[in-house]
Amino acid sequence: MAGPIPELEERATRCAQRLCEADRVLLASHIDADGLTSGAIATQALERASIPVETIFEKQLDDDAIAAIAATEYDTVCFTDFGSGQLDSIAEHEDAGAFTPIIADHHQPADSDTEYHLNPLLFGIDGASELSGAGASYVLARALADVADETGLATDGGTSGATTDTATDARADNRDLAALAVVGAVGDMQASGGKLQGANEKIVAEGVDAGVLETGKDLALYGKQTRPLPKLLEYASDVHIPGISNNEAGALQFLEDLDLELKADGEWRRWSGLTNDEKQTVASALVRKAVSTGVPAGKIDGLVGTAYVLSEEPVGTELRDASEFSTLLNATARYERADVGLGVCLGDREGALEQARTLLRNHRRNLSEGITLITNEGVTHEEHVQWFDAGDRIRETIVGIVAGMAMGNDGVSHSKPIFAFAAKNDEETKVSARGTHNLVRQGLDLSSVMSEASQAVGGDGGGHNVAAGATVPAGEESEFIEHANELVGEQLG
Template sequence: MEFEQAAEHASELIYSLPEGENIRIISHCDADGIASAAIMAISLRRAGYNFHISIKKTGTKIADGIGDARLAVFCDIGSTNLEELNNLNCRVILCDHHMIKGELTNGINMNARAYGMDGSSEICGATATLALSLAMDEKNIDMAQLAIAGAIGDKQDRGGFKGYNRKVLEDAVKKGYIEMKEETVFSQDMSMMDSLEECIEPYFSNFSGGGALKFLQDMGIDPFKKFSELGENERKKLLSALTLRLMEQGAENVSLIRISPHGKNYGSLYDLSSKLNACAREGEEGVGIAACLGDGGAMGKAGQLQSTYREKIRREMRELEKEKVKELSSISYFHTKNTALGGVLAGLAMMYLPNFSKEKAVISVSTGEKKVDISGRGTERLVKKGLDLSEGMYVAAAKVGGGGGGHPIAAGATIPPGREEEFLRELDSVISKKMKRGNEGDGKEGRSGGGE
């Protein structure tokens, strides 16, 4: 069966229920999950159904509290919980893109991976959900705005939108719901000084506490002007100086200008995605959903959450910048009290902090009373050299009585307190062995080549 055919079947399953029926939506607690839930909710409302949304974190018991609903749609979550889904008393539709284990016997599986799509780069939870939404009514293409924000949330914009994401984006551009605009990666609405200070991706080291002001003044650029108010030459000069600075920090693949999708109803979809992400991170998923459903007040609140969240990250990054980094052969690691930010900080440190080696994966360790949360981040270049954080976390966590996994480039683990040292040594050993093998392999194949 083709993916779109599965979407047709799922749509028929929904329309087999009478209007006014209450349909459950269960979705994942991140930007993609929030966008997915909103797409499903709006689609159901347009078709005359009621809905009830629950946003869940990955883990078990995601299907708790379904009550007597006759249909539950799982978006961006559920593929690793098939046993739970199969045991439900209601029918199930699964719109997902995560790794799937087993078979859904209780409804319609729209996990894109089951149809040969690359769930890590071509389709996300929100675009998979949009496929169902389009099968229900092709007019729902306006919600490609939300779907693309979801794809950005899952970093599927990297290297340009691909596969089903791209198809959806192109359709929405054709129909006038999305416009591609060139923009800088830092904020357009603030003075240059403020936007450089508050920028997180990319993160400029030492730009806080007057650093950005001095940098701009030294270049002869008025720090209180917005980027749009600068002259053509000033802009060019500034962009090349900032690029140089990021390269000095060790950042790879620096690009300060991007062609960004703007939604007719939501503005910059990068910004929307970042707001939804902040809502999820700050435990205010409801605000994110309401913002997607068109509640202006909620969108304002989401903007505040975005500021709060960014400020938290900047505060931690300023500390990390000063840190004497601890290193083993293939990993660098740091401790943070902020469990929720571990992965984000590891990723930003890996990319932008000069005191973290670009040749080693970055690991964050946050020790709590009952458990230790570990997050690891690498780069595509390191993955090509054989880095596999997923395998490393899995093996090392199992050794100390914990659990772990994820992707080669980004993974995590939870282990018992007191076992951190042992875990890190094992993780380093597993990663080192694999990277050594990876290097040997590359060496053999690349003998005739040389260069990239």
């Protein structure tokens, strides 16, 4: 069966064939939502093809991490959601005979290359907006199902409790994994303009066809599955509506003025529990409120977007909505519990899910405290960039998320990329950069900025045009910003 992305099919098939030749595979993946879903997709695809696999996660795939992988007894290593940017180091170990790498990534590749390298950027597809790491892993998984079937390796075509022919077929060819690929893409901020685009859309279509995804226009607010209605509106930050956003009393009054039964058994209902007519009533009133309070038309359009619903997950849970699912995953591996996030992705709906929810509560508190810190202390504005140094007050694994969420707050501009520093250890500082898709359209490429500016001060970095990261020696932050400011200035003219 043809894969979802024709441009990648030949390369994906070659990678899958090499994996099927392996006696066992070491799978290494990144720790964010995209990395966790990438790893989970590849893990399940390998297991279904009866290929023994050990899965590990790395916060950063640096030279030391690659050397540690090379020192294992594995002859075949599959990298997901990273590896392209580290090909120079990986190639050295490959040339030395340490292992054969298979890479399914979407980040900007380094100068070196390898035979089994699946990356949309090599085929004219934008890895920052059209296909995530999870998407690349999904393409590989689809090819792996075909190759394993042809070679007679596949043994697990069962339905894991499902009884329909659709579910059986979807599991047999790994199309059921499209749901995780969409969670990864949404978590990687690829739903720009309110929906997934490009190659991602083809994966969405396969997920819908497989019965694991539902899509449709809906209110584009975070928390539609789990937040009580007043909190859903109060905490909505993407579109600020005066009198409702960040206003507990205002959000309550807005809802109480509607002629609807918005409570059940004395408790506020959730958006996911409203009927379509009730949703239309609330949404229409919200738009009228936005218009009457002077919210720009372009912002009002942002109140509605495409919802990605995991149809096999229970209504009212974090796992039902792709955005909430991705946030739940971010709350695991970024706090050294990648095993918990992987467990959730692999279907553990008891122990792992409860642990993830506990971590999520802690994650939300840390994000809130981080945003408050930035808002209270402000950022430093250079001519072309803005930045802040959190030191050890914000974890280096979440400082990029905090920076992105703070953009647009008082004193934090949307018209400049933001750079955030956080202490990694006594010798190194983590730098996270976030831009906007509008800035990217004007020429911003944070991947090259982070790569060049970090190398200029003895560090290393890369990523995407809209979001990137680097590690620099402690004490070099000011010089790094000087380089970054100059580079961004050149890009934006």
